[in-house]
Amino acid sequence: MPYSIVETCIGCTACTKRCPTNAITGERNQLHVIDPTLCIDCGACGVVCPPEAILDTYGNVCRSLKKDQWPRAVVIEEKCIGSGCELCINICPFDALSLQHTDRVDDFFGVSTVDEKKCTGCRLCEDVCGWDAIHIFPLKEEIIKDWSELTEEEKQIVARARKALGVV
Known part of the structure; x- marks a missing residue:
């Protein structure tokens, strides 16, 4: 099940700019919509939503984070096999990963390295890495x-959205 946007959306368009698959549409100052056929359940939209109007796959409210807290990929160089694999590099929709030489690993082509300015923390690289060499922090x-952090009005809105989505 894809992420969804609830009625507290203010139409700021932050989510549309952050979505790696262009799954979110909407006019400024109006309720936005996520196309379930394009959504990859990455959560990149949820961390930038100021009114916290985005629900994850399970109907949980995504927490808005300050830019310096946004999810980012971290490569464990000792586990990255570098050249010959490149699955993470090929799947990244933002070209945020590339092979680079490092002081710690001397592979002919280098190991996967993250360009933090380009990384949205969409988790595609983490999902595709068969070597457990790349992780996104903070974790999903x-x-x-937390439910206890929601106002009564927000709880009602989330409950209605969960019911509409078929999530208990």
């Missing part, structure tokens, strides 16, 4: 807003 569970 850490960017979910």
Whole structure:
């Protein structure tokens, strides 16, 4: 099930700019919509949503984070096999990964390196890495807003959205 946007959306367009698959549409100052056929459940939209109007796959409210706290890929160089694999590089929609030489690993072509200015933390690289060499921090569970932090009105809105989505 894809991410969804609830009625507290203010139409700021932050999510549309952050979405790696262009799954989000909407006019400024109006409720936005996520196309379920394009959504890859990455959560990149949720961390930039000021009114916290985005629900994850399970109907949990995504927490808005300050820019310096946004999810980012971290490569564990000792685990990255570098040249010959490049799955993470090929799947990244933002060209945020490339092979670079490092002081620690001396592979002929280098190891995967993250350009933090380009990385949205969409988790595609983490999902595709068969070597457990790349991780996104903070973890997905850490960017979910706890139910106790929601106002009564927000709880009602989320409950209605969950019911509409068929999530209990």
